Amino acid sequence: MNASTLQIAVWTPTRVPPLTRGLDALVDRCIGYWQRRSARLHQLRNTAEEVIRLAPQLRICSDAVLRERLTGYREQFRRPDRVSEPVLREALAAVREAATRTIGLEPFPEQILGALALYRGFLAEMATGEGKTLTAGLAAVLFGWTRRPCHVVTVNDYLAERDAAWMRPLFEFCGVTSGCVLSTMDAAARRRAYACDVTYTTSKEVVADFLRDRLALGAAGSHPARLWLAQLVGTQPHPAPCVQRGLHTAIVDEADSVLIDEAVTPLIISASTNTPAEEEIYRRAWAVAASLQPGRHYRVDPRHRDVELLPPGRAALEEAWETVPRYWRSPWRREQLLRQALVAREFFHRNVQYVVQDRQVILVDEFTGRLMPHRRWRAGLHQLIEAREGLPLTPPDQTLARLSFQRFFRLYRHLCGMTGTAQEAAAEFWHVYRLPVLVIPRHRPCIREQWPDCVFPDTESKWRAVVEEIGRVHATGRPVLVGTRSVAASEELARRLREAGLEFNLLNATRHREEAAIVAQAGQPGRITIATNMAGRGTDIKLGPGVAALGGLHVIATEKHESPRIDRQLYGRAGRQGDPGSARAFLSLEDELFRRFLPGSLRRALTHMLRHWVPGSERAAAAACVLAQHRAAREAYRQRLRVLRHDTWLDESLSFVPPERL
The missing domain is CATH 3.90.1440.10 (SecA, preprotein cross-linking domain)
Structure with a gap:
């Protein structure tokens, strides 16, 4: 029997637990609150402190001795259910020392705490700049030692390739093989990457490869026991070799983007007609x-x-x-x-x-x-x-197989993740993915200033105010990062800045190749950067010389989003690792959020109040923004549940069939 087929049968569950409803859902919500209670953070913090205390005795070990210890821990982790708490602490302390020697960074206590949270199956909320890449690498070593498939999933090819290359010396020192799956790879290269202990990839690639493997396995692919029996008795021919070796553990970076924002996006395998x-x-x-x-x-x-x-x-x-x-x-x-x-x-x-x-x-x-x-x-x-x-x-395309991201990630036996914003969706993370959210404290306190929102009755007055604010902050020498929701909005702002004689860098969907480089330089003195939404997410913005003394990076949001999480992600680009910074949002009652989720009568009343400078009009508009975001978030959540129920119905009713039978 084909080895790839066997492993998929072992590590891919055939059924996903149904969502709870009614009174069961209420009880389940209470369980979710209990799982993410503050006492859990206190317990993991105590463990992290004990890991740190083991550092001095490991620091005096030679590389050979440290490798020998790591090899011993690796053999014990082959049975993760038998790993005791003392062994976990000692193993993580050894991996921490290995990280210090191989990549030159000594993990902070908060990163050790984050790695423990991932290993225990939490979704760790870690602020921007807190070192999520290294945190995931520490946990990936522990998962890689089990020799069961571990996928580190992120949002784009650049981050997957960058993180895999950065962590490779640590993995090699710890006896863990690692690979990376990119969109440009052929099937043979993907198979080699998935055969490694730890595989870095994107959500789109891992789901697409899973669907292609299911199609290759045929109708019996969703029933591993039936597939085994059919091949043993010779009634089922051996399928083409599968690319993946199964689904077991996933560490999802930027989890809110992958598991919430893209949850309802179906990935479809199709053929042109x-x-x-x-x-x-x-x-x-x-x-x-x-x-x-x-x-x-x-x-x-x-x-x-x-x-x-x-x-x-x-x-x-x-x-x-x-x-x-x-x-x-x-x-x-x-x-x-x-x-x-x-x-x-x-x-x-x-x-x-x-x-x-x-x-x-x-x-x-x-x-x-x-x-x-x-x-x-x-x-x-x-x-x-x-x-x-x-x-x-x-x-037009003929659909061969389809699966939404939220249904796919519920197939993993061990799911964990990291993001800078998770609290707002904590209830959904638990209800849909059984992921309790744990907020990891910052290594240094955040001193970013949140300036009051500015609300305007129309778009024209909003853009004028944005340009004035950019010019005023730029004159002080501080860098400015402006977030827009669309390519058209970024081009409009770019036109106005040219007319004002201000130099800037423009990053939108038409310049995605330069994304990381442009965002990484956004903290240099006097730099003005316009970026669509969360472009460059995952890339740190480090302040240039003298910028901290001037007040740090200033972030401007030119529109609020349906979810406050995304606003918070944008604001989080300033004030990383205790740096100074500031953020402000500029809103217009003609923005999409207000047009879609506020009644027309309320919008007209607010417009009248703002135009005539009625006292309290800005506070009323800010409250209306909160209402609109609440309604938008509720509608988006309902849509995600509808898609999940539809996927469940398709899986139960139709399953997967070979392409020739469609």
Whole structure:
């Protein structure tokens, strides 16, 4: 029997526990509170202090003696359920000493505490600049010693490759093999990387490889025992070698981005279907949508990003749809296509949700501002936007397998992670992933100043105020980092700064290759950096000479996000490791957050108050922002639960089938 097949059967669970409901959910929530109680942090802190106390006796050991000790611990960790608390402390102390000798950094007590939290199955909230990469490396050594698959999952190829290369000397010293899976690798290279004890990769790559392996295994892939039996008796042929050797342990870096923000994103394995007749259908649907008028032919629902077709719109559709292929004559099917075209018209805009490069539509990640060149929208949306831009239409895809990120990560037997912001979603992390959140204290206290938000009635006045603030702070010599939500907003601000005679660096989805280098230099004296959303996440911004004395980095948010977590991530770029800094948000009642999640009457009242300088208007607008974020977060959570239930239904009803049977 193929070794890869055997390991997938051993380490991949066949069923995921269902979500609790009703009274069970209430009891489960109480258990979650108990799991993340402060006493757990106190217990782990005591263990971390005992690890630190072992350092002097290890510091005098030669490299050979330390290697010998590490080899002994590695053999004991082959049975992790038999590892006692004293052995864990001694092993982690030895790994800490190895890190000091191999990569030149002595882990802080807080990093030891974070590594213990990961090993115990917590989601560790560690502030920006607190050394999450080294923390994950310490825990990965302990997991790698078990010889069970350990995946360190991060948000992009650059971070995966960087972290793997940085930690490799530590892994080699500790007797742990390590690899890295990137989007450019072929199947053979991926198989070698997954065969290592510790594998660094991205969420997209690990899910895609999992789906491809399941397709290679065929219908029996979701039932390992059935697959074993079928191959033993000879009724099931041996499948092609699998790339992964199974799922057991995952350390998720930037866990809120992977497990929350991208949770509902389905990763789809598909094959193109070449049907030239459909190209004319999509172009015709877009032409009809472009000719309709909002309010007369259709009604827009901005909160749910949907449209409702009205009778005049249906009449226009009937008139334009007289001569079409038989498949599209169904009233329901053609109406759904027109509604999709109207959704593309109203809610998908160039340089916001996508960019056009080399005559191709390339998606932009809403939460990070990064390009996603290998992704497409489903249900004809991608083709409709190509028709809108006058580009050649890509063939529609036939889905072979699909899986959302939140369902995939629930398959791991041991899941843990790190992020700078987790408290706001602590209840969801427990309910969906069984991850209790543990807030790791900072190594040095945060002295960042949070300046009061500025709220304006319209976008124009907001941009003027942003430019004035940038100019005022820049004149003091302090660096400024400005976060925008879209490529279009970053380009608009760049235009205004040019007119004001201010030099700047622009980082948006069209310059993703220079992302890390641009962000890393954002702390230099007098530097102005414009970045889309959380671009450069995972890259430290170190202050240049003399900047700390001037007040540190100043962060400006030009719009609030649906989740306060993302705002806090942006603010956290300033004030790392006890550095000084400041942050401020500039808001407009025309921002997407207010337009989607506040009633029109309330928005108009607030606009009137701000225009006429009514006392208390800014406090009322700030309270409205909190309300809008609350409503947005609740809607997003409900959507994630709907997707999770849908994935569960698909898994139970359809399972996976070989491509030739679809």
